[in-house]
Amino acid sequence: PGLNLNALGLFPSGAPGMGPSMANVSPPGAHGGCSYGQGQPESETVHLFIPALAVGAIIGKQGQHIKQLSHFAGASIKIAPAEGMDAKQRMVIIVGPPEAQFKAQCRIFGKLKEENFFGPKEEVKLEAHIKVPSFAAGRVIGKGGKTVNELQNLTCAEVVVPRDQTPDENDQVIVKISGHFFACQVGQGNHRCTRQQFSRCVNISL
Incomplete structure (x- = not known):
């Protein structure tokens, strides 16, 4: 209990609010909740939908940001091709255990806020x-x-x-x-x- 997400670098310092206080939050399985038994936790796939205009920010220059994000979270992160020329959303495919999902999704939400894809007083x-x-x-x-x-x-x-x-x-x-x-x-x-x-x-x- 009391894991400091800012100390882990999940959010850039001074990033605008993302809903409830970020000070004391633990990822899934840190204390109670779902138990995946002995050994390695089960890997799962989550499809997260982001604004199409935000794809460049998530990928980064020459793919550096998405590579760093994948390494940091310990998850496979890929962006699916656009479904049509006028698609307003793009699907991010995240594959990894619950803790990796938590880290990857947390960073993506934070990046969208940092890059102003949502207003200053608007939650992502x-x-x-x-x-x-x-x-x-x-x-x-x-x-x-x-x-x-x-x-x-x-x-x-x-x-x-x-x-x-x-x-x-x-x-x-x-x-x-x-x-x-x-x-x-x-x-x-x-x-x-x-x-x-x-x-x-x-x-x-x-």
Whole structure:
């Protein structure tokens, strides 16, 4: 508890506010929360959507910024091609364990604020997509939408689990989480717990 993000260099000194106080925040798994068992934490993929105009700032001159960010976070970070000439958003593909996700996303949110892609008094709010097993989607939604509504009230994020999705080849569906950095992280953390609970159930049944 009490990890100082500024000491870690997650945000540039004097960067405008990013929502709640940055002074005492711990990344996922630092004290309690989801446990990934023994050994290395499970790697996951998060799709983070940024303004198309911000791509250059994230990549940096000759790709230096995105390389440094990837090295710092310990995650693979790539920017997907634009979907059409007039695309207003670009998808950043981040692959790594929860702590790497926390670091990478934190730096991206901070960079967008630093480069003035959001106003001085405006919070950086982005959309993140994560995947959960299709059979877990009902649990995420809850009876009559109770669980997802509670999650939205808890995190101040918008959480959407489209009901008409066709599961992918791994029988997974997308959960969309929109909000400021901390809201997105808490929302992602809750869904990590959901995935882990179902994983344990499967292991027990086997």
